[in-house]
Amino acid sequence: MIFQAINFIKSVLPASVDADLGNIGEIVASAGNNHGTSPLIISLVNIEENRLSRDPSNYVRGSDGITLLKKNPAVHLNLTLLFTSVRHEGGYELALNDIQQVIGHFQKQYVFDRATNPQVPDGIERLVLEMISLNLEQLHQLWSMLGGKYHPSVAYKMRMVTIDSVTEESGPLITDIESNYFLKDKA
Numbered sequence: 674m675i676f677q678a679i680n681f682i683k684s685v686l687p688a689s690v691d692a693d694l695g696n697i698g699e700i701v702a703s704a705g706n707n708h709g710t711s712p713l714i715i716s717l718v719n720i721e722e723n724r725l726s727r728d729p730s731n732y733v734r735g736s737d738g739i740t741l742l743k744k745n746p747a748v749h750l751n752l753t754l755l756f757t758s759v760r761h762e763g764g765y766e767l768a769l770n771d772i773q774q775v776i777g778h779f780q781k782q783y784v785f786d787r788a789t790n791p792q793v794p795d796g797i798e799r800l801v802l803e804m805i806s807l808n809l810e811q812l813h814q815l816w817s818m819l820g821g822k823y824h825p826s827v828a829y830k831m832r833m834v835t836i837d838s839v840t841e842e843s844g845p846l847i848t849d850i851e852s853n854y855f856l857k858d859k860a
Contacts, residue, residue, distance in 0.1 A: 674794075674796055674797060674834050674835065675717070675720070675750070675752065675834060677794040677796070677797065678752065678794070678797055678800060678831065678834045679694060679715060679717060679752070679754065679831075680694065680794075681785070681792065681793060681794055681797070681800070682715070682754070682785075682800070682802070682831065683715055684792070685778075685782075685785065685790065685792075686713075686774075686775065686778060687774055687778055689774060690713055690771060690774050690775065690778075691711040691712055691713060692711050692713040692714070692715055692756075693711040693713070693714055693715070694714075694715050694716075695714045695715070695716060696716055697714045697716040697755060697757045697759070697819055697821065697824075697826075698716075698818075698819035698820045698821050700714055700759065712758055712759060712760040712767070712768070712771060713756060713757070713758050713759075713771050713775070714756075714757045714758075714759055715754055715755070715756055716754070716755045716757065716819075717752055717753070717754060717755075718753050718754070718755045718815065718819070718828070719752070719753035720750055720751075720752055720753075721750065721751045721753075722748060722749065722750060722751075723749040723750065723751055723832070723833070747835050748835070749833060749834070749835050750833075750834040750835070751830055751831065751832050751833075751834075752830070752831045752834055753805065753828060753829070753830055753831075754802075754828065754829050754830075754831055755815070755826055755827075755828050756772065756775045756826060756827050756828075756829070757824050757825070757826040758771035758772055758824060758825045758826070759824050765825070768824065768825045769825055771825070772825045772826065772827050775827060776804070776827055779802050779804070779829065783801060783802045783803065784799065784800070784801050784802075785799065785800040785801075785802075786798065786799040786800075796835075797834065797835070798833065798835065799833055800831055800832070800833060800834070801831070801832045801833060802829045802830070802831050802832075803829060803830045803832065804827065804828070804829055804830075805828040805829060805830055807828060815828075
Protein backbone atom coordinates (compact mmCIF):
# COMPACT_ATOMS: atom_id res chain seq x y z
CA MET A 674 0.00 0.00 0.00
CA ILE A 675 2.90 2.41 0.58
CA PHE A 676 4.00 2.49 -3.05
CA GLN A 677 0.41 2.63 -4.32
CA ALA A 678 -0.41 5.57 -2.02
CA ILE A 679 2.68 7.59 -2.98
CA ASN A 680 2.26 6.80 -6.66
CA PHE A 681 -1.38 7.92 -6.44
CA ILE A 682 -0.29 11.25 -4.90
CA LYS A 683 2.18 11.66 -7.76
CA SER A 684 -0.63 11.06 -10.26
CA VAL A 685 -2.92 13.76 -8.80
CA LEU A 686 -0.32 16.53 -9.05
CA PRO A 687 -1.05 19.15 -11.73
CA ALA A 688 0.04 18.21 -15.27
CA SER A 689 2.48 21.12 -15.24
CA VAL A 690 4.44 19.44 -12.42
CA ASP A 691 6.76 16.72 -13.75
CA ALA A 692 7.42 14.45 -10.74
CA ASP A 693 9.19 11.16 -10.05
CA LEU A 694 9.48 8.98 -6.97
CA GLY A 695 13.01 8.61 -5.64
CA ASN A 696 15.47 8.97 -2.81
CA ILE A 697 16.43 12.64 -3.01
CA GLY A 698 19.64 12.01 -1.04
CA GLU A 699 20.92 9.54 -3.63
CA ILE A 700 19.79 11.58 -6.62
CA VAL A 701 21.40 14.82 -5.47
CA ALA A 702 24.60 13.17 -4.18
CA SER A 703 25.30 10.88 -7.14
CA ALA A 704 23.99 12.71 -10.17
CA GLY A 705 25.34 16.20 -9.78
CA ASN A 706 23.86 18.70 -12.22
CA ASN A 707 22.66 16.07 -14.70
CA HIS A 708 20.36 13.86 -12.64
CA GLY A 709 18.35 12.56 -15.61
CA THR A 710 15.08 12.55 -13.68
CA SER A 711 12.08 14.82 -13.42
CA PRO A 712 12.59 18.23 -11.84
CA LEU A 713 10.39 17.33 -8.83
CA ILE A 714 11.33 14.34 -6.69
CA ILE A 715 8.93 12.79 -4.16
CA SER A 716 10.84 11.01 -1.39
CA LEU A 717 9.58 8.96 1.51
CA VAL A 718 11.56 10.22 4.51
CA ASN A 719 9.69 8.64 7.44
CA ILE A 720 7.12 5.99 8.30
CA GLU A 721 5.33 6.09 11.65
CA GLU A 722 2.54 3.97 13.05
CA ASN A 723 -0.68 5.59 14.24
CA ARG A 724 -1.42 3.38 17.25
CA LEU A 725 -4.54 5.31 18.25
CA SER A 726 -6.43 3.87 15.29
CA ARG A 727 -5.69 0.24 16.17
CA ASP A 728 -8.59 -2.17 16.49
CA PRO A 729 -7.77 -4.72 19.20
CA SER A 730 -9.98 -7.53 17.85
CA ASN A 731 -8.04 -10.62 16.73
CA TYR A 732 -10.76 -12.35 14.72
CA VAL A 733 -13.13 -11.40 11.90
CA ARG A 734 -16.04 -13.29 10.43
CA GLY A 735 -15.36 -15.19 7.22
CA SER A 736 -17.39 -14.79 4.03
CA ASP A 737 -19.84 -17.47 5.24
CA GLY A 738 -20.71 -15.34 8.29
CA ILE A 739 -19.97 -18.20 10.70
CA THR A 740 -16.27 -18.99 10.45
CA LEU A 741 -13.89 -16.85 12.47
CA LEU A 742 -10.58 -16.01 10.79
CA LYS A 743 -7.49 -15.01 12.72
CA LYS A 744 -6.56 -11.38 12.14
CA ASN A 745 -3.95 -9.18 13.73
CA PRO A 746 -4.93 -5.53 14.05
CA ALA A 747 -4.47 -3.43 10.92
CA VAL A 748 -1.41 -1.18 10.86
CA HIS A 749 -2.27 2.46 10.17
CA LEU A 750 0.69 4.44 8.88
CA ASN A 751 1.58 8.10 8.60
CA LEU A 752 4.10 8.68 5.82
CA THR A 753 6.29 11.78 5.64
CA LEU A 754 6.82 12.82 2.03
CA LEU A 755 9.38 15.35 0.88
CA PHE A 756 8.65 17.14 -2.40
CA THR A 757 11.95 18.57 -3.69
CA SER A 758 12.59 20.60 -6.82
CA VAL A 759 16.01 19.80 -8.30
CA ARG A 760 15.79 22.00 -11.39
CA HIS A 761 19.12 23.00 -12.86
CA GLU A 762 17.80 24.35 -16.15
CA GLY A 763 15.57 27.34 -15.62
CA GLY A 764 17.08 27.99 -12.25
CA TYR A 765 15.81 28.86 -8.88
CA GLU A 766 12.65 30.63 -10.08
CA LEU A 767 11.28 27.47 -11.71
CA ALA A 768 12.23 25.42 -8.64
CA LEU A 769 10.23 27.77 -6.44
CA ASN A 770 7.34 27.61 -8.91
CA ASP A 771 7.32 23.78 -8.69
CA ILE A 772 7.07 23.93 -4.90
CA GLN A 773 4.39 26.64 -5.09
CA GLN A 774 2.30 24.45 -7.41
CA VAL A 775 2.56 21.49 -5.03
CA ILE A 776 1.52 23.63 -2.05
CA GLY A 777 -1.31 25.23 -4.06
CA HIS A 778 -2.60 21.85 -5.20
CA PHE A 779 -2.74 20.36 -1.70
CA GLN A 780 -4.23 23.61 -0.35
CA LYS A 781 -7.17 23.12 -2.75
CA GLN A 782 -7.54 19.40 -2.07
CA TYR A 783 -5.85 17.67 0.82
CA VAL A 784 -8.28 14.77 1.38
CA PHE A 785 -8.47 11.95 -1.15
CA ASP A 786 -11.12 9.23 -0.93
CA ARG A 787 -13.33 7.38 -3.37
CA ALA A 788 -16.08 10.01 -3.16
CA THR A 789 -13.75 12.82 -4.29
CA ASN A 790 -11.43 10.77 -6.47
CA PRO A 791 -12.46 7.38 -7.90
CA GLN A 792 -8.84 6.61 -8.88
CA VAL A 793 -7.87 6.02 -5.23
CA PRO A 794 -6.18 2.57 -5.28
CA ASP A 795 -8.04 -0.48 -3.96
CA GLY A 796 -7.35 -1.09 -0.30
CA ILE A 797 -6.97 2.62 0.52
CA GLU A 798 -9.99 4.21 2.15
CA ARG A 799 -8.74 7.72 2.58
CA LEU A 800 -5.53 9.77 2.38
CA VAL A 801 -5.11 13.09 4.15
CA LEU A 802 -2.14 15.36 3.41
CA GLU A 803 -1.01 17.87 5.99
CA MET A 804 1.90 20.24 5.47
CA ILE A 805 4.71 19.95 8.01
CA SER A 806 6.39 23.19 9.00
CA LEU A 807 10.06 22.54 9.69
CA ASN A 808 12.14 25.10 11.55
CA LEU A 809 15.72 25.79 10.43
CA GLU A 810 17.24 23.26 12.83
CA GLN A 811 14.87 20.49 11.72
CA LEU A 812 15.48 21.38 8.08
CA HIS A 813 19.25 21.21 8.65
CA GLN A 814 18.92 17.82 10.36
CA LEU A 815 16.73 16.46 7.54
CA TRP A 816 19.10 17.54 4.77
CA SER A 817 22.13 16.35 6.77
CA MET A 818 20.47 12.96 7.13
CA LEU A 819 19.76 12.89 3.40
CA GLY A 820 23.38 13.73 2.67
CA GLY A 821 22.71 16.50 0.22
CA LYS A 822 22.69 20.23 -0.18
CA TYR A 823 19.41 22.01 0.37
CA HIS A 824 17.00 22.38 -2.56
CA PRO A 825 13.60 24.09 -2.45
CA SER A 826 11.30 21.57 -0.83
CA VAL A 827 8.14 21.07 1.19
CA ALA A 828 7.25 18.21 3.54
CA TYR A 829 3.81 16.66 3.96
CA LYS A 830 2.47 14.07 6.36
CA MET A 831 0.21 11.62 4.55
CA ARG A 832 -2.13 10.01 7.04
CA MET A 833 -4.02 6.74 7.04
CA VAL A 834 -2.24 4.36 4.79
CA THR A 835 -3.55 1.06 6.16
CA ILE A 836 -1.90 -2.32 5.84
CA ASP A 837 -4.32 -5.07 6.74
CA SER A 838 -4.42 -8.77 5.99
CA VAL A 839 -6.43 -11.71 7.21
CA THR A 840 -4.88 -15.15 7.41
CA GLU A 841 -6.82 -18.17 6.25
CA GLU A 842 -6.19 -19.75 9.64
CA SER A 843 -9.51 -20.33 11.39
CA GLY A 844 -10.20 -19.17 14.88
CA PRO A 845 -10.67 -21.52 17.83
CA LEU A 846 -13.44 -24.09 17.77
CA ILE A 847 -16.39 -23.29 20.02
CA THR A 848 -16.57 -26.02 22.64
CA ASP A 849 -18.81 -24.54 25.34
CA ILE A 850 -21.82 -22.30 25.35
CA GLU A 851 -22.44 -20.49 28.56
CA SER A 852 -25.67 -18.71 29.26
CA ASN A 853 -26.89 -16.93 32.33
CA TYR A 854 -30.59 -16.43 32.61
CA PHE A 855 -31.97 -14.39 35.41
CA LEU A 856 -35.51 -15.35 36.20
CA LYS A 857 -37.66 -13.10 38.26
CA ASP A 858 -39.50 -14.75 41.15
CA LYS A 859 -43.24 -14.37 41.01
CA ALA A 860 -43.90 -13.90 44.65
